[in-house]
Amino acid sequence: xxxxxTIRLFKRGPTAEFRLFVLGVLAIALLLVDARTDxxxxxxxxxxVALYPFQRLVMMPRDVVEHVNSWVNAAxxxxxxxxALRQQRIELAQISTHAAQLAAENEQLRxxxxxxxxxxxxxxxxxxxxxxxxxxSRRLIFNKGSSHGxxxxxxxxxxxxxxxxxxxxxxxxxxxxxxxxxxxxxPVQVLRNGLRLIAFGGNVHGxxxxxxxxxDVDIRVGDTLVTSGIGGLFPAGLSVAQxxxxxxxxxxxxxxxxAEPLSHPERNRHFLVLRVxxxxxxxxxx
Amino acid sequence: MANRPRPETARAGRAGPSRSSLSxxxxxxxxxxxRPSSSVFIWVTIILVWLISLxxxxxxxxxxxxxxxxxxxxxxxxxxxxxMFTAFAFxxxxxxxxxxxxxxxxxxxxxxxxxxVKLAKRLQRFHxxxxxxxMLPIFVGAQxxxxxxxxxxxxxxxxxxxxxSVLLTVLLWPLADVLxxxxxxxxxxxxxxxx
Numbered sequence: 001x002x003x004x005x006t007i008r009l010f011k012r013g014p015t016a017e018f019r020l021f022v023l024g025v026l027a028i029a030l031l032l033v034d035a036r037t038d039x040x041x042x043x044x045x046x047x048x049v050a051l052y053p054f055q056r057l058v059m060m061p062r063d064v065v066e067h068v069n070s071w072v073n074a075a076x077x078x079x080x081x082x083x084a085l086r087q088q089r090i091e092l093a094q095i096s097t098h099a100a101q102l103a104a105e106n107e108q109l110r111x112x113x114x115x116x117x118x119x120x121x122x123x124x125x126x127x128x129x130x131x132x133x134x135x136x137s138r139r140l141i142f143n144k145g146s147s148h149g150x151x152x153x154x155x156x157x158x159x160x161x162x163x164x165x166x167x168x169x170x171x172x173x174x175x176x177x178x179x180x181x182x183x184x185x186x187p188v189q190v191l192r193n194g195l196r197l198i199a200f201g202g203n204v205h206g207x208x209x210x211x212x213x214x215x216d217v218d219i220r221v222g223d224t225l226v227t228s229g230i231g232g233l234f235p236a237g238l239s240v241a242q243x244x245x246x247x248x249x250x251x252x253x254x255x256x257x258x259a260e261p262l263s264h265p266e267r268n269r270h271f272l273v274l275r276v277x278x279x280x281x282x283x284x285x286x
Numbered sequence: 287m288a289n290r291p292r293p294e295t296a297r298a299g300r301a302g303p304s305r306s307s308l309s310x311x312x313x314x315x316x317x318x319x320x321r322p323s324s325s326v327f328i329w330v331t332i333i334l335v336w337l338i339s340l341x342x343x344x345x346x347x348x349x350x351x352x353x354x355x356x357x358x359x360x361x362x363x364x365x366x367x368x369x370m371f372t373a374f375a376f377x378x379x380x381x382x383x384x385x386x387x388x389x390x391x392x393x394x395x396x397x398x399x400x401x402x403v404k405l406a407k408r409l410q411r412f413h414x415x416x417x418x419x420x421m422l423p424i425f426v427g428a429q430x431x432x433x434x435x436x437x438x439x440x441x442x443x444x445x446x447x448x449x450x451s452v453l454l455t456v457l458l459w460p461l462a463d464v465l466x467x468x469x470x471x472x473x474x475x476x477x478x479x480x481x
Contacts, residue, residue: 019370020400027374027396028435030389035439040388047382051340055383058340132385133344139385168385175385182442 041168048170059130122275124148126156128268129173138178138206140164140265142273150174153233153278156271160263161239162186162227163271174273179240179261180206188240189228190219196228199240204258208241213248213255221246225259233276321470325367328360331466332368336376340383348450353380354395355455358421359462361402362409373399387439390432397428418459425452 014022034040070077126142144150146169156163156176164178165186177184182201188210189196195218202209213219223243229236241259248255265271332353339353353376360368377392384391401424409417429452437443 016370016400016403020396023370023374023396024393027377027389027393030378031387031393031435031439034388044382044388047379051379051383054337055340058337059342062342130342131345132383133347133349141385 044168045170048173052170052172055130123272124150124275126150126174126271126273128271132175138181138201138265139167140176140178142174142176142271143172144273145169145172145174147171149275150273151275151278154276155234155238155274157238157274158263158265158268158271160261161241162234162261163263163265165233166273176271177201178265179208179263186234186240187228187230188225189236191224191226191239192220193218195219196230197225199225199259202258206261207244208259208261210243210257210259211254213246213257215248215253215255217255219243219246219257224262233278235274235276321473322367323360323364323466323470327469328364328367331356332360332372332376336379339380347447348454350451350454350458352455352458354398354425355458355462356466357395358398358402358425359459359466361399362406362417362421363466365403365406368399370396370399370403387436390436393435394428394432397431398424401428414460414463417463418456421459422452422456425456 030040034044124144126144126148129141129143132139132141142150142156150166150169152166152169154166156166162179164176164181165184166174167177167183168175178201179186179199180201182203184201186199187196188199197210197213197219199208199210208225210219210225221243225240225243227234227236227238227240239262241261243257243259246255246257335353335356339351343349344351357368357373357376361370361373373395374392377395378388380391380395381388398421402421405417405420405424409420412420426449429448433444433448
């Protein structure tokens with residue numbers, strides 16, 4: 001079994017092994033730098049902007065089909081929506097009288113406590129552009145970006161409450177991590193007793209977790225978690241999730257509460273990005 | 287000029303007695319020389335599949351990676367036209383589209399393209415199903431490396447659904463062979479009919 005070396009008659013540039021080595025090292029270097037620092041963000045943004053027209057182009061047929069569909073179904077949709085709205089109006093009438101009462105009372109109390117009024121947030125309505133494939137993270141890409149004033153760190157909400165947080169923007173698109181994304185953490189409060197906690201994206205798919213509960217923490221199944229406003233990124237009082245189960249671990253002595261998010265990013269196409277002041281804050285994720 | 291047919295007839299005469307065994311033999315391949323595919327066609331298919339990959343159907347966790355399939359296919363069948371750098375560049379584009387770390391899919395693409403280039407000489411004449419069978423471990427290995435790196439850097443493991451995706455991608459190899467070699471086949475047919 002002797003080694004036979006062939007004579008190379010034609011030069012064909014570097015060998016495949018050399019290319020594999022260079023490109024492999026380059027890929028791994030990119031991976032490390034991108035995972036650990038933000039140094040590659042401008043490059044990623046530039047390529048994203050270049051990609052945008054192609055993404056738009058291929059999505060065009062889908063958008064046309066959706067447009068036609070919604071136009072065709074408009075009558076039926078309007079009818080069901082009218083029914084739902086009528087029912088909602090009756091329910092809301094009750095609630096609004098109650099709320100007016102509470103608001104008056106609240107204002108009085110606030111004046112008493114000399115607390116500044118909560119500022120009404122400016123917001124941008126966004127639409128889902130596409131859902132990035134990948135088994136790791138629950139993310140959504142929206143159709144507006146920094147050119148509409150969206151910045152990383154801003155919260156995203158729908159009618160159910162907090163949906164997630166913007167983690168990355170380009171001039172025309174914005175990427176949001178959903179509540180169940182394990183990179184996200186939100187300061188919350190139990191609505192029933194005001195207990196302050198931090199909710200994390202769950203290891204369990206589609207759930208939010210509150211970890212390290214000591215035995216004496218008063219949290220029950222059915223409790224609603226709302227944002228506490230601590231940290232400044234999420235305005236106080238947005239609903240986040242409802243506790244479904246509490247697991248106590250006898251070994252570590254800590255418990256974990258699993259909660260179901262109250263927002264429904266999988267059902268809606270339209271969301272609201274709250275333009276909170278993120279200039280001095282670092283986004284909580286990544 | 288006039289001498290030319292003579293050896294033919296002589297050989298035919300000699301073949302006479304053993305005709306029965308020889309006539310049973312068939313040529314191994316009717317078209318022994320493969321034409322190279324045109325580079326325009328190669329690039330058009332890669333860009334078309336790339337555009338298709340931007341569509342939202344890939345949200346399905348075990349969706350096959352058609353772009354990877356086409357790039358690997360061309361790397362194996364036309365290793366001089368499709369370079370590993372092409373694989374790297376398209377891998378990076380997909381990383382950005384999917385919001386993954388830069389280089390994650392680029393690494394897998396490059397490793398698979400390397401495997402295809404290395405196997406090119408051995409496998410080019412083989413049936414596409416055999417080619418697919420040889421490519422399967424390379425696909426699995428490259429994707430495993432990329433997923434392991436991700437789980438190391440991000441501290442999360444994607445589960446095993448990507449194995450289905452790889453399997454589906456490899457299963458589509460024979461189909462890719464039919465579609466991507468179609469222009470060549472048409473040329474071959476027109477040649478043989480004119481002859």
